[in-house]
Amino acid sequence: MEHNRYYIAHRQEYGYDSATVADLNQYVARNVATLKRAIRAKVKIAMGSDAVFTGFGENTRELRWFVQAGMTPAQALHTATAAGAELLGKEKELGAIAPGYFADLVAVEGDPLKDINVVIDHVKWVMKAGRTVVDYTKGPATKSP
Template sequence: MTVSAAHDAGVKIAMGPDAVFTGFGQNTRELHWLVEAGMTPLEAIRAARIHGAESIGAGDEIGNVEVGYYADIIAIEGDPLTDIHAVIDGVAAVMKGGELVEF
């Protein structure tokens, strides 16, 4: 698998919004495949957040939860560091632009 070989070689992996291929709202499922390819859940989450932001030149604006960064936040049920599906299927609440989103 290409992702496994790249990860093993130390290549920084970024998760992209390939919604055209996976369907809008379904692209978080890529996290599962990154873990299946050998990444830890934390590495997969970093691929989506930090490395994704860096890959589009916005690493100093998005991708981290820090003062001065723009961030939308999710609350999840479960521990994503032991089960990546907590992020994929366990979203309990979403905040966008500081407002709670009803879903």
């Protein structure tokens, strides 16, 4: 869903005509319907895609689709953490904040359990492999080496 949203938003860059955009919108609608059925059937869902597109850095927008389709914000966050680790067979290494686990962390402004949009639009700090790599709390786009 999300990668098709990206293609629609950047249709001029890709040279997509209105017929292609209409097809992409229909594809998104079918994906949303399938996601809703999967949620109701309690299918284990992980955030992410095997699609190669240039929307890197916008991946968390997929969480918004999950909530719109019926997940709680907590369930949507689970798709991006523990569920992904479980489906990869890496649940003893990834997907949790615990000793011995590899974890990248973000701090957000707001409560992501009440509003998933804070994870998408209000990230204030990022830690990767134990080092702060982005810190917006000190002003615009302060990045650590």
